[in-house]
Amino acid sequence: MASRPATVTVEAVRPRGRGAAVPLQKGAQTRALILEAALAQASRAGLEGLSIGTLADVIGMSKSGVFAHFGSREELQIAVVAEYHARFEQEVFFPALREPRGLPRLRALFERWVRQVSVELESGCIYISGAVEFDDRPGPVRDALVSMVKAWHAALAKAIGIARDEGHLAFDIDVEQILFELHGLILSLHHDDRFMRIPGALQRARNGFERVIASSITPLGQQAPQAVPAVRRKAR
Amino acid sequence: MASRPATVTVEAVRPRGRGAAVPLQKGAQTRALILEAALAQASRAGLEGLSIGTLADVIGMSKSGVFAHFGSREELQIAVVAEYHARFEQEVFFPALREPRGLPRLRALFERWVRQVSVELESGCIYISGAVEFDDRPGPVRDALVSMVKAWHAALAKAIGIARDEGHLAFDIDVEQILFELHGLILSLHHDDRFMRIPGALQRARNGFERVIASSITPLGQQAPQAVPAVRRKAR
Numbered sequence: 095m096a097s098r099p100a101t102v103t104v105e106a107v108r109p110r111g112r113g114a115a116v117p118l119q120k121g122a123q124t125r126a127l128i129l130e131a132a133l134a135q136a137s138r139a140g141l142e143g144l145s146i147g148t149l150a151d152v153i154g155m156s157k158s159g160v161f162a163h164f165g166s167r168e169e170l171q172i173a174v175v176a177e178y179h180a181r182f183e184q185e186v187f188f189p190a191l192r193e194p195r196g197l198p199r200l201r202a203l204f205e206r207w208v209r210q211v212s213v214e215l216e217s218g219c220i221y222i223s224g225a226v227e228f229d230d231r232p233g234p235v236r237d238a239l240v241s242m243v244k245a246w247h248a249a250l251a252k253a254i255g256i257a258r259d260e261g262h263l264a265f266d267i268d269v270e271q272i273l274f275e276l277h278g279l280i281l282s283l284h285h286d287d288r289f290m291r292i293p294g295a296l297q298r299a300r301n302g303f304e305r306v307i308a309s310s311i312t313p314l315g316q317q318a319p320q321a322v323p324a325v326r327r328k329a330r
Numbered sequence: 331m332a333s334r335p336a337t338v339t340v341e342a343v344r345p346r347g348r349g350a351a352v353p354l355q356k357g358a359q360t361r362a363l364i365l366e367a368a369l370a371q372a373s374r375a376g377l378e379g380l381s382i383g384t385l386a387d388v389i390g391m392s393k394s395g396v397f398a399h400f401g402s403r404e405e406l407q408i409a410v411v412a413e414y415h416a417r418f419e420q421e422v423f424f425p426a427l428r429e430p431r432g433l434p435r436l437r438a439l440f441e442r443w444v445r446q447v448s449v450e451l452e453s454g455c456i457y458i459s460g461a462v463e464f465d466d467r468p469g470p471v472r473d474a475l476v477s478m479v480k481a482w483h484a485a486l487a488k489a490i491g492i493a494r495d496e497g498h499l500a501f502d503i504d505v506e507q508i509l510f511e512l513h514g515l516i517l518s519l520h521h522d523d524r525f526m527r528i529p530g531a532l533q534r535a536r537n538g539f540e541r542v543i544a545s546s547i548t549p550l551g552q553q554a555p556q557a558v559p560a561v562r563r564k565a566r
Contacts, residue, residue: 138466140462218465218466222462223462225521225525225526226376226458226459226462226463226525227462228525229454229524229525230374230454230524240525240526243525243526244526268537270530270534271534271537271538274515274518274522274531274534274535274538275511275514275515275518275534275538275541277514277518277521277522278511278513278514278515278516278517278518278538279510279511279514280514281514281517281518281521282510282511282513282514282517285461285513285517286510286513288465288466289461289462289464289465289476289479290476290479290480294506295510298506298507298510298511299510301504301507302507302510302511302514305511305542305545306541308545309541309544309545
């Protein structure tokens, strides 16, 4: 994941009632710095691997300095989830919205998702590791993760529904079924590439997408632009 | 997962050069008891959540008593992986081999796999959580996990190849692609049911299987028995 400074997003997840003691400008910068380091640590070691002590060492702050910005480890974990989600939206969701409604947009969403996971194969995806870490640990961190994943699934379901409404996919498709299968391709990509180190998983995820779509595509859908996002991204 | 005593399997993973000091019969029983408790703990808390201290408390032994059977936590983790694999084979793989070669056997493998994951939804699947825990931690535990998953994938690939050779699936199928997609359905099932608590994931996994197969099935494959394993298992 690119290490660019967090701006609006950081403010959006600022815990209420905290940070009033530090001057706003400097405080926001320090907070962004901590969050950046926390995101990197959580990507490698998981959200449960986050340690305020280690984090303080990495950025050269005292532990109490970190606690001045995030009142608890749990608060920091939730801020990391929110920050990760904001970046995921920036990289995957918003750019795909520029594509025409219907299959081109759905294809762009999937292609960007695949590319995002493949970028994260070096570090690890917080959504995927978080789902395993927190699957049976109730609490606010789990709630934050679930609500972010739900938001992403809802966005995908909406895109699949639009592809149907535009006449690119058959009118009687099962939107949730297609979503389930597309998500499976992403999980399989993450598993085979990151854990098993099997080559070719990226292409298999793409082939899988085409096969899922093939069973519901209409003649109109077949005429929709095919490979716009992939080509465009190669040229970057 | 059913808590039946481990027999042959336990002996098979007995660490070389250990356990000679304890009488064989009693030693094997104690070892099986420790392994049983360790498997339950790892299913809940992950392989990295295994603690010899907690384990000793649970079975009412001293820590040194546990160490007499498993020389290190790592040795115990590897034994848990091997034991899990042996049980998985007993529940999923061997019974499916009784089905006729081709699509009936492949369908039985997938159906039993789905059912195994759904049984484990309460406790957690060591393969799936282990893949996330150990994806970037080299060492013998990771090696053991990878080699077990590889063995299972090879068995599935073989079953898909047989379905092709029997003329149930098209001669030009991409075996690894089909395997990739089927595995994705299982991962999606685990994710949606255990983490997201979305109802209907079990049926979606089954629908997904039928869709993956539908794109390669031959007329001969369509005549092959369809729902034998599902029906048979319901009657048990």
